[in-house]
Amino acid sequence: MPDYIDTLNSHYGARDLMTRIFSALESTGADVDNLTIDSLGPMEELHVGGRMATLELGRLAQIDENTQVIDVGCGIGGPARTLAHHFGCRVTGVDLTEEFCRAAETLTKKTGLSDRVDIHF
């Protein structure tokens, strides 16, 4: 298992990920001190179908403010924040890539969703 975790962190882990994310956001004109999930846009949903697919799955699963979701392999937390923001649910995100978890926590705080989204490494 540790080999798998090392391999995963080498594959996905990126040094200074938050610096790179903030720099990319600033280049789009976003105010990094006042982030919304809309200002993060498509860059935070790293899966086929992006945010539209996350919202469609949320609707199909009938997620609402009483639902507790676990997002295994949450990455930088985009889908977790999307579900919490749009459906009012609570989400626990889990990932094995440490740098992604740190970025997920930072972006969740900056978008004001820490009361509904927890990230665990």
Ligand SMILES: C[S@@+](CC[C@H](N)C(=O)[O-])C[C@H]1O[C@@H](n2cnc3c(N)ncnc32)[C@H](O)[C@@H]1O
């Ligand atoms: C393609 S990314 C998708 C991230 C996120 N779900 C999204 O859609 O934006 C896949 C993620 O799965 C994580 N992952 C892979 N295997 C895992 C495992 N066994 N347990 C937890 N996370 C895992 C990786 O670290 C990576 O962050």
